[in-house]
Amino acid sequence: xSLYVTELRxxxxxxxTRVMLVLLVLGxxxxxxxxxxxxxxxxxxxxAQAQAESDANFRDAVKDWERSIADCDAAKARGEQTEDRYxxxxxxxxxxxxxxxxxxxxxxYQFDFRAEFGVFIAVFAGAVALFAFLIGASFVGAEWSTxxxxxxxxxxxxxxxxxxxxxxxxLTTLTGVTVVLGALWTLAFWLIASNRxxxxxxxxxxxxxxxxxxxxxxxxxxxxxxVAFALASLGRHTAMALGVAVGVGVVSExxxxxxxxxxxxxxGDRWVLSTYALxxxxxxxxxxxxRSCELVQGECTPKEMLxxxxxxxxxxxxxxxxxxxxxxxMMRRRDIT
Amino acid sequence: MSAVLExxxxxxxxKSRRRGVRNALDGFDMRVEAGQVHGxxxxxxxxxxxxxxxxxxxxxxxxxxxxxxxxxxxxxxPTVAGQVGAIxxxxxxxxxxxxxxxxxxxxxxxxxxxxxVDEVLELVGLRDRAGERVKTYSLGMKQxxxxxxxxxxxxxxxxxxxxxxxxxxxGIREMRTLMRTLAESGMTVVLSSHILGEIQLICDEVTxxxxxxxxxxxxxxxxxxxxxxxxxxxxLDAAEDLAAAAELLGRAGVAVTRHPDHLMLxxxxxxxxxxxxxxxxxxxxSELAPVAVDxxxxxxxxxxxxxxPGQHRQVDQSAKIGEPGHAGTTGGWGA
Ligand SMILES: Nc1ncnc2c1ncn2[C@@H]1O[C@H](COP(=O)(O)OP(=O)(O)O)[C@@H](O)[C@H]1O
Ligand SMILES: [Mg+2]
Numbered sequence: 001x002s003l004y005v006t007e008l009r010x011x012x013x014x015x016x017t018r019v020m021l022v023l024l025v026l027g028x029x030x031x032x033x034x035x036x037x038x039x040x041x042x043x044x045x046x047x048a049q050a051q052a053e054s055d056a057n058f059r060d061a062v063k064d065w066e067r068s069i070a071d072c073d074a075a076k077a078r079g080e081q082t083e084d085r086y087x088x089x090x091x092x093x094x095x096x097x098x099x100x101x102x103x104x105x106x107x108x109y110q111f112d113f114r115a116e117f118g119v120f121i122a123v124f125a126g127a128v129a130l131f132a133f134l135i136g137a138s139f140v141g142a143e144w145s146t147x148x149x150x151x152x153x154x155x156x157x158x159x160x161x162x163x164x165x166x167x168x169x170x171l172t173t174l175t176g177v178t179v180v181l182g183a184l185w186t187l188a189f190w191l192i193a194s195n196r197x198x199x200x201x202x203x204x205x206x207x208x209x210x211x212x213x214x215x216x217x218x219x220x221x222x223x224x225x226x227v228a229f230a231l232a233s234l235g236r237h238t239a240m241a242l243g244v245a246v247g248v249g250v251v252s253e254x255x256x257x258x259x260x261x262x263x264x265x266x267x268g269d270r271w272v273l274s275t276y277a278l279x280x281x282x283x284x285x286x287x288x289x290x291r292s293c294e295l296v297q298g299e300c301t302p303k304e305m306l307x308x309x310x311x312x313x314x315x316x317x318x319x320x321x322x323x324x325x326x327x328x329x330m331m332r333r334r335d336i337t
Numbered sequence: 338m339s340a341v342l343e344x345x346x347x348x349x350x351x352k353s354r355r356r357g358v359r360n361a362l363d364g365f366d367m368r369v370e371a372g373q374v375h376g377x378x379x380x381x382x383x384x385x386x387x388x389x390x391x392x393x394x395x396x397x398x399x400x401x402x403x404x405x406x407x408x409x410x411x412x413x414x415p416t417v418a419g420q421v422g423a424i425x426x427x428x429x430x431x432x433x434x435x436x437x438x439x440x441x442x443x444x445x446x447x448x449x450x451x452x453x454v455d456e457v458l459e460l461v462g463l464r465d466r467a468g469e470r471v472k473t474y475s476l477g478m479k480q481x482x483x484x485x486x487x488x489x490x491x492x493x494x495x496x497x498x499x500x501x502x503x504x505x506x507x508g509i510r511e512m513r514t515l516m517r518t519l520a521e522s523g524m525t526v527v528l529s530s531h532i533l534g535e536i537q538l539i540c541d542e543v544t545x546x547x548x549x550x551x552x553x554x555x556x557x558x559x560x561x562x563x564x565x566x567x568x569x570x571x572x573l574d575a576a577e578d579l580a581a582a583a584e585l586l587g588r589a590g591v592a593v594t595r596h597p598d599h600l601m602l603x604x605x606x607x608x609x610x611x612x613x614x615x616x617x618x619x620x621x622x623s624e625l626a627p628v629a630v631d632x633x634x635x636x637x638x639x640x641x642x643x644x645x646p647g648q649h650r651q652v653d654q655s656a657k658i659g660e661p662g663h664a665g666t667t668g669g670w671g672a
Contacts, residue, residue, distance in 0.1 A: 002445055002446065002447075002448050003445075003446050005445065006442055006445035006446045007446075009442065009445065010442050013434065013438060013442075014433070015433050142431065143431070146429050146430065146431050146432060147428055147429030147430070148429070148430065148431045150395060150425070150428070150429075151428055151429075151430070151443065151486065152443075152446060153394070153395065154393055154395075154418075154423050154425070155418065155443055155446050155447045155490075156415075156418065156446055156447065157393070157394045157411070157414040157415055157418045158415050333397070335390075335395070335396035335397060336390070336395040336396065337390065337395070337396060
């Protein structure tokens with residue numbers, strides 16, 4: 001217990017933790033602020049103005065139409081060819097209708113909590129996951145590279161306990177940050193929705209679904225933190241985790257994509273990590289093989305492949321488990337010099 | 338007296354794909370009695386740090402047994418760790434934390450009361466600088482912090498790997514006093530160092546290691562005596578008789594080296610025989626002094642690392658026990 005508390009203290013004392021936390025908060029605040037300005041409440045006045053605008057547009061369009069018919073008739077009277085320019089019957093059949101000028105198009109953007117908050121949960125998860133990666137990797141990486149780990153092991157010669165306690169401290173801290181910032185994030189968007197957007201039809205079901213998305217976000221953040229921690233511990237350096245992350249990113253997102261396209265593999269994106277990240281947040285993600293229609297005549301529905309969030313859970317779960325086991329296995333056996 | 342530290346037949350082989358295998362420890366033995374200050378000496382790369390790391394569970398031995406305070410290690414390390422304070426090879430600390438933070442985090446991890454932090458800071462002389470970041474410390478200050486961290490637990494066994502590294506002369510003297518005080522209070526101190534004058538001054542016993550094996554061990558005087566080689570300096574009443582005396586002693590089988598005003602003899606068991614031999618030929622000695630050797634020359638001799646003019650000794654060139662004829666041995670008489 002004392003070791004756990006000490007590791008929490010150590011993590012909180014670290015400059016990197018503090019700086020990154022400040023940057024994270026600033027970044028999230030920036031998104032909230034920019035977004036708050038771009039959303040406008042659809043008050044009766046705003047709606048009336050949009051209505052007036054579209055009425056005016058409609059009237060202008062009718063006027064243009066009438067003028068164009070008149071022009072066309074005049075041209076016809078001069079014996080000119082008019083079909084190309086004005087269409088058959090001088091375009092008389094194309095009278096603008098009021099439906100073509102839906103006032104909706106003249107409305108400013110209004111944030112709809114029910115429909116759009118889900119995306120912002122994913123944005124939040126992405127930002128905190130980045131934080132989790134840096135914190136997870138540097139906490140143990142810096143300890144290894146500065147010799148702090150060796151000092152600690154002289155004090156507590158139980159290697160797995162020490163590494164496990166450090167990991168627990170990282171995950172606890174990440175959970176705390178996720179919960180607190182997540183609550184503030186939700187509150188901020190709720191305030192934006194109530195003041196400059198709409199909270200219509202936000203039922204308990206909507207909250208429940210947001211809650212589940214929040215849990216997914218939390219899971220992803222912990223997994224990213226744990227993987228970064230394990231990689232940095234394996235390589236005994238923070239840079240190791242960063243290097244692997246960049247390597248995997250490049251290989252997976254660029255290398256595999258290109259290779260799959262060249263090799264003509266169907267559903268090549270199923271080998272790309274970001275597909276699973278998308279499926280994790282969207283609950284399912286559909287890959288479409290447009291080329292299945294290439295040689296088909298007439299109607300064709302391209303073949304599809306569904307990636308579910310369960311698939312993502314499996315992929316990320318196994319990946320995380322493998323790296324963790326490797327890190328602890330190495331810790332048990334390696335010479336610390 | 339009971340052994341606080343026992344090592345028998347310790348082996349460690351470093352394997353690396355590029356550089357092949359290296360027997361850092363090759364059947365090393367060591368024994369430290371309770372309450373001693375024990376010097377652990379050896380040339381660079383002889384295996385001192387490897388021994389201490391293995392003892393403290395940082396690296397896995399390939400053979401042999403070790404015990405601390407009667408407990409077999411590394412198995413019982415979690416049990417005895419609370420009674421062992423150690424620094425291994427100029428320890429590094431997290432550069433952005435202050436000395437006080439560093440120690441307080443260690444104290445927290447080891448269930449040591451927080452007041453102890455200020456006690457040890459005082460003890461090593463860092464009290465007034467304890468709030469500054471370790472990054473800004475000099476080598477000697479870091480070394481003091483390391484010693485403080487080892488003392489934090491108020492251990493029964495204190496292991497210090499080259500603690501004098503980077504200390505100023507005052508610091509070395511303070512460290513010496515500190516170590517004596519600690520030993521008097523019942524702590525056992527194991528101390529590896531290159532500063533042999535220091536070791537000779539403060540150590541009760543020494544263990545000397547060369548190429549991963551013990552080459553000498555025991556109380557300091559005993560080690561010195563074993564390697565004095567019966568060195569004797571002889572002066573005569575009349576300096577012009579030196580030649581005759583040298584010839585006489587040479588015939589009697591004594592190794593003699595002539596100097597302008599005295600003779601140096603080696604391999605003399607009883608100095609009295611020398612004076613009798615000379616007196617029989619009416620050569621009277623004015624001085625007959627067994628030559629005191631110091632630890633440094635004994636060290637250089639038994640590890641065979643004394644400098645040879647015109648040669649550049651490489652780090653792994655030192656005495657290997659079990660191979661007759663220590664190459665490069667030059668004796669080394671202390672004057
Ligand atoms: N991690 C390592 N890998 C390979 N060889 C090592 C390692 N650590 C030490 N050695 C070698 O083991 C021998 C003993 O080193 P060490 O115990 O550090 O000597 P010292 O007596 O100077 O403390 C040296 O030859 C050294 O090069
Ligand atoms: Mg060393």
